[in-house]
Amino acid sequence: MERNPPPRVGLAAVAREAGVSTATVSNTLNRPEIVAAATRARVLSVIERLDFVPNTTAASLRTGTNRLIGLVVPDITNPFYSEIAKGVAAAADEQRLGVILCNSQDDPVRELSQLEMLAEQRAAGALVVPITADAKRLARLRSLGTHLVLIDREADDGCSTSIDDVAGGRLAAQHLLSTRGDDFVLVNGSHAIPQCIDRRSGARAALSAAGLEPDDLVEYEVTEMTTEAGVGVARLLLTAAEAGAPLPSGVLCTNDQLAIGIIRGLTQHGVSVPEQVAVVGYGDLAIAADAPIPLTTVEQPKYALGHAAVEMLVAEIRGEQSGHRHSTSVFRPSLVVRDSAP
Amino acid sequence: MERNPPPRVGLAAVAREAGVSTATVSNTLNRPEIVAAATRARVLSVIERLDFVPNTTAASLRTGTNRLIGLVVPDITNPFYSEIAKGVAAAADEQRLGVILCNSQDDPVRELSQLEMLAEQRAAGALVVPITADAKRLARLRSLGTHLVLIDREADDGCSTSIDDVAGGRLAAQHLLSTRGDDFVLVNGSHAIPQCIDRRSGARAALSAAGLEPDDLVEYEVTEMTTEAGVGVARLLLTAAEAGAPLPSGVLCTNDQLAIGIIRGLTQHGVSVPEQVAVVGYGDLAIAADAPIPLTTVEQPKYALGHAAVEMLVAEIRGEQSGHRHSTSVFRPSLVVRDSAP
Structure with missing residues (x-):
């Protein structure tokens, strides 16, 4: 052009x-x-x-890089990723860097092509928020010679910013244990997603710490972590209750969409939330505060995650000649208590 | 670096x-x-x-540009803008362009600094989604020598992609007129926002076309177009009803957040939606389909808006030497009928 x-x-x-x-x-x-x-x-x-x-183009020709970094997210319309992008954009403004947005749609082929584009642009580095835990795929990206910082995933072989999801799962489970009892159930996404595994480990750890048997934790695993899937699990709980099983006093969901679905499914059938069943979500998306019954949930520092990742990337690039040690910034989530599980 | x-x-x-x-x-x-x-x-x-x-850096030094374009949005966490960004990212992938994301927070100073950054990067052009209608501000951006395509705003002096919001307002009002009657009220945002003016004009046009007096349209203007503001207007309607005024049979809101607030405010006080009051939103965000009472709303082709803007920008850049005429792609919205106003 x-x-x-x-x-x-x-x-x-x-x-x-x-x-x-x-x-x-x-x-x-x-x-x-x-x-x-x-x-x-x-x-x-x-x-x-x-x-x-x-003329930074001339400068980049000399140094081999631009004041540009890439941000690869699975879906920019997902509020979790757009909050991260907001933090990335703010930190990049401060550093006067341009952020090239790549929406990978979690498609490895598209993602690779985008990383190649970033290499063509002589981007100084890239921030990647991966969904699946495919180490080979990440190694391939790194082989393009781009500095890589992972977001929301601990890297074996590089810098990353992540959230302690084990701590988050523990916080949520402790809250239900201390306010309701030990009969809560877990509604979780696929075990192929490391965050789902971690949140579950945290819930199990909370049971162990209370002297209970973690294997007694009843888990419903859904393939899509959507509101509809939450409504579906609520139906299963109601069907079991009709057959004589008691309703659990609490439901711990590993994202907010599931929790909103659970609440909708239960309340539509006359079960009161939180009186009969307390429901806890995870993520603290805008929909959590904005829900008909505002959601108790685990807040994740999404903006901070994105902001810190830019700073790490800049430190890595600057430090290359003087020696750089990879590190991970692990952010601690916190519990936000609202009406759905007071 | x-x-x-x-x-x-x-x-x-x-x-x-x-x-x-x-x-x-x-x-x-x-x-x-x-x-x-x-x-x-x-x-x-x-x-x-x-x-x-x-090595496109070398190529860009010769031609004076990169295969990079900028995207300036007020807030990437707003789903309206993130859907546009998704369309932009997909079209850019097809054209093998990099998209530099700038989150302006609707701050003119920040926006100008971002456009300067884009000029430094020798970006081939920029897509801007402005909120306020400040022509001077846009002229300043254009003076940086960057090709500019406006999104969701008709440009006086350049290419743009926009949505026919007059048509959208008319569609929504016609639906309430034909299913409920002529006593619906309008809940609208600030008249400083061109889209709010246009949606109102459309509603008035529908009244005129039905032989009614557009000045009889009752309008509630809110400063922030949020769910809370919608709840507030619902309270005003309920207070008026307690004082003896009849509840309107329909409420036309100029975004989905307001509509969800109206529904929440009414149903919490025992007013049934849609039986007593039908509520129509505008935007068809994810929250519309996902609401407890799924929302009848005006669908805006957000993805198409972003996708088309990239193609226009590329056409403008390519056509510069051979002569280029500015144009506007105006997309027509459509009505999505759901439970809140069947």
Whole structure:
């Protein structure tokens, strides 16, 4: 694609006007910490007066990278990912980086093609929020030579930001144990999703800590973690109750959509929430606070997850020459108590 | 930011291996339509075999642009914008463009700084979804020399994709007129938002077309178009009803959040929806289908809006030398009938 770029003020014109060398102008832009404060101020004021836009394309050709990073999410319309994207965008603004958004639709072929595009653009690195735990797929991405920080997944071989989902599952289960009793059930997604495994482990740990047998935890596993699936599980609970089994005093769901479905399914059949059955969700999406019966749920620091990932990526890129050690920032979730499980 | 780029296969190596000139390799990548099919196939197979990644940074230095476009949205966590972003991302994948996501938070200063960043990156153009109708602000963005396509706003001076909100307001009002009567009320956002004005105009046009007086339309204007604001308006309606005024048979809301609030406020006080009051929303967000009483609403082709905007931007950039005429793609909304207003 071609266009005629507008006439531009060059580095040399700025240097001449400020009475410094072009190297000093360049340093003011790229390594301000090595330029004397007074000089820096003079150069910046000339840059502003002349409306100089640094040509980072030329700079990137020299260094091999752009001030660009990629963000690969499975589905930008999912509020969990759009909150992360908001944190990423804010941190990138602060660092004056551009964020290339890639919506992978959790399709490995599309994801690989997007990472290739990022490599073509000489992106400095990429943030990836993977769904499935395919280590081979992640290794393939890394082999493209791009710095990679994983979000919401601990990386074996790189930096990552994640949420302690074991702690989150434990918090939710402890809340039901202390307010209701030990007969709550777990409504969970596929065990192929590491977060679902972790949240379940946390719930089991809470039972163990209370001197109970974790294997007694009844679990309903759904394939799609949707409101409809929640309604479906509520129907199963009601059918069992009609056959004489007692309703559980609590339901722990591993996302908010499931919890809203459970509440809808139960209340439509005259079961009162939280009086008869308390329901806890996970995620604290906007729908949780906004639900007809506002949802007790586990809050995840989504914005912080995205924001911290950008900072880690920048640290990794900057630190490459001076030696860099991979690390993981693990954020702790917290319990938000609302009407569905007071 | 610096890194050591991985060793790369060059254009020359591909040309040698395929037995063609480097110009032919370049044309295969950039103007495939002028390369013979057999030659193109041979070059592409060598590119694949050698794992050649074209250095678009070098290409962009020659042409002055990157295969990058910007997308500026007010808030990526708002589902209206994230659906648009999904359409943009899909169209960009097809065109092998990178999309730089800018979350402006509707802050003119931040937005301008982001557009400057896009100019620094030599982005080929930008898609902007503006909230407020500040023509000066848009002119300023255009003055940065970036091709600009507006989304969800007709541009006076450029290309745009938009939704016919007058038609949408008319559809919703016609539905209430034909199923309920002429006593429906309008719950609307600020008149500073062009879409709110347009949806109101459509509702008034429907009244006129039915031989009624548009000035008789009762309108509640809220400052924030939230579920809470909807609950607040429901309270006003209930208070008026207690004082002896009849409840309206229908409520037309200019977004889905307001409609969900109206329904919640009414049903919590024993008013049945849709039996006593029918409620229509606008937007068809995920929350509409997923609501306890699924929402009749006006569907907006959000994904198409984003997808078409990328194609317009590419056409504008490509057509610059050969002469380009600005245009607007106006999409027609449609009515989705669900339980809240059958």
